Amino acid sequence: MKYKRLFSPLKVGSCVFPNRIMSTAAVTRLASEEGHITPNFVERYRRLAEGGLGAMVVEAAVVLPSKSSFNLRISDDAYIEELKKFVDEIRKANREVKVGIQLIHFLKVARSGWRQKVEDLKAEEIGVIPGQFASSARRARAAGFDFVELHMAHFTTLASFLSLVNKRQDEYGGDFEGRVKLPAEVVNAAREAVGDDYTIGVRMLGEEFTKEGNTLLQSARVARRLASLGADYISVSAGERFEDADPPLENFPPFAGTGYSGYRMSPRWWNPDGVQVYLADGIRKAVRQAGYEVPIVCAGKVRTPDLAEKILEEGRSDIIGMARALFADPDWPVKAREDRADEIVKCAACGYCSEADERYETVVCIEWPKGALSAPSPWLLAPPCKAACPAGLDIRSYIDLTAQGEYEKALSVIEEKIPFPASVSRVCPHPCERSCNRGAFDQPIAINALKRFLVDTVRKAKGRKKVEPFPRTRDERVAVIGSGPAGMTAAFGLAKLGYPVTVFEAAPVPGGMLMLGIPEYRLPKKMVREEIDDIEKRGVEIRLNTLVGEGGISFDSLREEGFKAIVVAIGAHKSVSPGIEGEGLQGVYHGVSFLKAVNLGSAPSIGERVVVIGGGNVAVDAARTVQRMGAKEVTIVYRRSKDEMPAYPGEIEAATVEGVKIVYLVAPVGVTGKDGKAAGLRCVRTELGAPDESGRRTAHAVKGSEFEIAADSVILAVGETPDPGFFKSAGFSMKVQQSSQWAGEDGIFACGDVVTGPATVIEAIAAGRRAATGAHRYLRGESVDYTIAEPAVIPVEDVEVERFKKREREKMPALHVSDRVGNFREVELGFTELMASSEAERCFQCGMFPRKDKNIR
Ligand SMILES: Cc1cc2nc3c(=O)[nH]c(=O)nc-3n(C[C@H](O)[C@H](O)[C@H](O)COP(=O)(O)OP(=O)(O)OC[C@H]3O[C@@H](n4cnc5c(N)ncnc54)[C@H](O)[C@@H]3O)c2cc1C
Ligand SMILES: Cc1cc2nc3c(=O)[nH]c(=O)nc-3n(C[C@H](O)[C@H](O)[C@H](O)COP(=O)(O)O)c2cc1C
Ligand code: SF4
Ligand code: SF4
Structure with a gap:
């Protein structure tokens, strides 16, 4: 677990908070007009509890x-019963969370704009206040709350007594002792009411942010006094004083949550993250210097677990208080605990919730679906780029960091999820770009090119990162069969979880199709080797030239060797045969075997005229490869039209530019031969009929249209499948449970092309990650039959596109065609820094600046 401090328990007065995440009090306006609990009120807090926070201040x-x-x-005993039922409901949702309630006393405000001040209170009115707090605290305890919090912050009566603006001339005003007298009496009365074995916290201001209000200087003194009176925690807030409020909305009373002071209570998007931490830090130092160990709570735009952990690590606060971060995503704690921080739906700090409060409307969050009164459960909201990425990369964040010039941080966002960033940045067909919201505006963001820029730039500037072995914390050995992206990602994930992992690889090199299939000019092998090297350095053992299954090591012997879980990731390497005459002639090759031979340095001679059969990526790669090997005439024969051709459009274009001829609507009939060697391909023209089950139109031969293309070599590239022999020897199929990649057999998991058939590198990586989690759960005795929630996608309608000007995306620079002849140099050259920053700035940052009208019902 990444956030160790955040998830460490803490004794606070008489109770122990299971972790350091506290929801600070935040009005929902879901209580009834008379202040009673309503079903929606219960649901809101139940949902909050479900997310795994440590302490909840109602x-x-x-x-x-x-x-x-x-x-x-809570002003009458009549409220106890309903409060009790409420607490019971919360405990049903989360047995661990400590539940507290904030107690508030405020001065009157009227629609006319009139506002009561502390100077207006008569002595007898002041005299009853400690009793009101005391009896309310007693009620809270009777209702089953674990603690109470005395509200001495913001616009409350007690904050106004503590403030320098308290101009009373009697014993409750004037100097420090006068100003602190009533709050001190309240603490003492509450303590007497609930006894010593009950937790009483206080909420106070670190700074008022008004012209004449308290600063940290006065607040530190107040905090020391509260600590000396036995406050069990001090929650430090800021601002929200009436003195600085904007004029009220028509027909509404003044609202302290506006104006500079008001905004500082709940810092907005223009304030830096953690802008209030210095206040908690100052208060903490002041009380510690005075010898009090009372825990301190900080709050104010702490939105990420990284920041929360840092605050705790630096000893600037003991508890992290959050209101809006937990509105936006009540699952923030559980996602942080499970290292799924990038799934947190981040509060945009837009202020919409505070504005609803100002109008006495139900406080809702702009990030929730329209009309919802609580966050959905489970709650995953994602920009379409992230939702479309099979590995769920946090694209929005790394683009944002790129725009800020924080390249190393941006790359680490990618590296957290995938151990092959360099490879993916070169070959990914980027489904994210097809879904990008900017596509509906002008052109999608060049996401993968930005990824490549980060990899290249950081590695050039800093060299390769030094990686250390993951600590081995578990005994159960795991075998991974196949060292392609799926297998190596599973191995990486399991090693990270502390398992000893051994990868069995049939080929003489690791890396699967990254090394064996994809040609050098698209993916330099040096980069793949470096990425594999790093995985090995993490402690993963790779046994090369080691076949598992038919003709090699059996599953039983793996089990006998002590492997407790096995991940099958053998890819789809068996070539599909088109079933035409002459396949056995010399000079006829299967696409993948041919590319493997080239990549392993044992390319066969291909002559001058080569015909490639097929329309997929393997066909195009084979054609571009033979072109580089010196063939003079390279023809791809495809039986459907260009629209049906499954190869990536960019690849088809590059092949054409390089001189490869593609003939569409032509099907092979047979290879003709001379002296046992291929001499040509007999073909027939086709026409398209109705779509087949794959959705592509079927091709029918046109009678009498046969013709021949002369050829020295013919490459058959009509498809690949997983090796059926392997399943036969294993004794089971590869039908998997998609979330865990569990193959239905005890301890067996499968991932990558072996499950899906030929797919993509990023899909293989994503499946490898799921398999690591699945195997881990299996080894820990947990269920492997679970579902993974689909995120809700942020539609373009929710983005304020008006803030952007239309601008074309940056184009990937490429090697001039004349420089590609006869060599395997990388064709794409990568963005310059200027291009990358300009492209990153085109990103809408979907979800970060929601439309204000989005949640209006
Ligand atoms: C020519 C070509 C070009 C491609 N281009 C792209 C592209 O541009 N972008 C993209 O995203 N995807 C591309 N792909 C697809 C991509 O490479 C695969 O989807 C991906 O590599 C699948 O990963 P995997 O780990 O499941 O399998 P593989 O990468 O195939 O790895 C499987 C490994 O298992 C080993 N193995 C097999 N059987 C055994 C056994 N019995 N015992 C031990 N080891 C065994 C194999 O030797 C291999 O190393 C391309 C594929 C090919 C063939
Ligand atoms: C709508 C709303 C209502 C709030 N109500 C209260 C409240 O009743 N008592 C309180 O002490 N703070 C209240 N706050 C302040 C929060 O507890 C918190 O201190 C502040 O929003 C900063 O934390 P955040 O950035 O995590 O939201 C409220 C904040 C918001 C946005
Ligand atoms: S996203 Fe806006 S509405 Fe939601 S909690 Fe944050 S500030 Fe409030
Ligand atoms: S505009 Fe940016 S955040 Fe939005 S979908 Fe595109 S890449 Fe993702």
């Missing part, structure tokens, strides 16, 4: 009898 409950719309009330 929104400010009013301790005084006066009416206040939609604010929770």
Whole structure:
């Protein structure tokens, strides 16, 4: 687990918080007009509890009898029973969380704009306040809350007494002792009401952010006094004073959550993250210097587990308080705990929730689906680029970091999920780009080119990162069969989880199709070797030239050797035969075997005229390869039209530019031979009929249209399948449960092309990651039959596209065609820094700046 401090328990007064994440009080306006609990209110907090936070402070409950719309009330014993039922519901959702309630006393405000001040209170009105807090604290305890929090921050009565703007001339004003008198009486009264074995926290201001209000200087003194009175924690907030509020909305009373001070309570998108941490830090230092160990809570735009952990690590706070981060995603804690931080739906700090509060409307979050009163469960929201990426790369974040020039950080976002960033950045067919919201505006972001820029730039500037072996923390050995991207990713993931992993590879080199299939001019092998090297350095053992299955090591012997789980990742290497005459002639090759031979340095001689049969990537790669090997006439024969051709459009274009001839609507009939060697390909013209089950139109031969293309070599590239012999020897099929990649047999998992048939590198990597999780769960005795939630996608309608100007995307520079002849130099050259930053700035950052009108019902 990455966030060790965040998930360490802490004793707070008489209770132990299971982790350091506290939801700070935040009004929902889901209570009834009379302050009663409603079903929606219960649901909101139940959903919050479900997400795994350590302590929950339920929104400010009013301790005084006066009416206040939609604010929770605790001013009478009559409220105890419903509060008790509420606490029971929370505990059903989360047995561990400690549940507290904030107690609030406020001064009156009227629609006319009139506002009561501390100076207006008569002595007898002040006299009843400690009792009101005390009896409310007693009720909270009776209702089963684990703790109470006395609200002394923001616009509350107690904050106003503590403030330098308290201009009372009697014993409750004037100097520090006068200002702190009422809050101190409240603490003492509450303590007397609940006893010593009950936790009482306080919420106070670190700074008021008004012209004459308290600064950290005064607040530190207040905090020391509260600590000396036995406060069990001090939650440090900021601002929200009436003194600085904007004029009220028409027909509404003044609202302290506006104006500079108001905004500082809940910092907005223009404030830096963690902008308030210095206040908690200052208060913490002040109380520690005075000898008090009281835990401190910080709050204010702490949105990421990384920042939260850093604050704790640096000793600037003991507990991380969050309101809006947990509105936007109540599952924030569980996602952080499970190292799924990139799935957190991040609060945009847009202020929409606060504005709803201002209008006395139900407080909802702009990130939730329209009309929802709580976050859905489970809650995954993703920009379409991320949703379309099989590996779920956090594209938005790495593009944002690229725009900021933070290349190393950006690359680490990618490296966290995939151990083959360089390979993917060169060969990925980037389904993310097809889904990119910017595509509906002008052109999609060149996502994969940005990825490549990061890999190349960081590696050029810093060299290869030094990697250390993952600590071996578990005994169960895992065997992985096949060292392609699927197998190596599974091996990497399992080694990271602490398992000893051995990879069995039939070929003399590791890397699967990255090394054996994809040609050098698209993917330099040096890069693949480096990525594999790094995985080995993490502690993964690779046994080369070691076949498993028919003719090699059996499954039983692997089990006998002590492997407790086996991940099958053998790819799809068996060539499909088109079933035409003359396949056995010399000079007839199968596409993948041919490319393997070239990549392993044992290319056969191909002559001057080569015909390639097929329309997929293997066909195009074979054609471009023979072109580089010196063939003078290279023809691809494809039986359907260009629209049906499955090879990547960019590859088809590059092949054409390089001089490869593609003849469409032509099917092979047979290879003609002379002296046992291929001499040509007999073909027939075709026409297209109705779509078949794959959705592609069927090709029918046109009678009497036969013709021959002269050829010295013929390459058959009509498809590949997983080796049926392997399954026969293993004794089971490769039908897997998609979430865990479990193959239905005890301890057997399968991933990559062996499961899907020929697919893509990124799909193989994603499946490898799932297989690592699946095998880990199996080895830990957990279920491997689970589902993975699909994210909701942020539609372009939710993006403020008006902020952007139309601008074409950057084009990938490439080697001039004349420089490609007779060599295998990499064709694509990569973006310059200027191109990368210009492209990164085109990104909408979908979801980060939601439309304000999005959630209006
Ligand atoms: C020519 C070509 C070009 C391609 N171009 C692209 C592209 O541009 N972009 C893209 O995303 N994808 C591309 N692909 C597809 C991509 O390479 C595969 O989808 C991906 O490599 C699958 O990964 P894998 O780990 O499942 O299998 P593989 O990469 O095939 O790895 C399987 C490994 O298992 C080994 N093995 C097989 N049987 C055994 C056994 N019985 N015992 C031990 N070891 C065994 C094999 O030797 C191999 O090393 C291309 C594929 C080919 C053939
Ligand atoms: C809509 C809303 C209502 C709030 N209500 C309260 C409240 O009742 N009591 C309180 O102490 N703080 C309240 N706050 C402040 C939060 O507890 C928190 O301190 C602040 O929003 C900063 O944390 P965040 O950036 O994680 O939201 C409220 C904040 C918001 C946005
Ligand atoms: S995204 Fe906006 S509405 Fe949602 S919690 Fe954050 S500030 Fe509030
Ligand atoms: S605009 Fe940016 S965040 Fe939005 S889908 Fe495209 S790449 Fe992703």
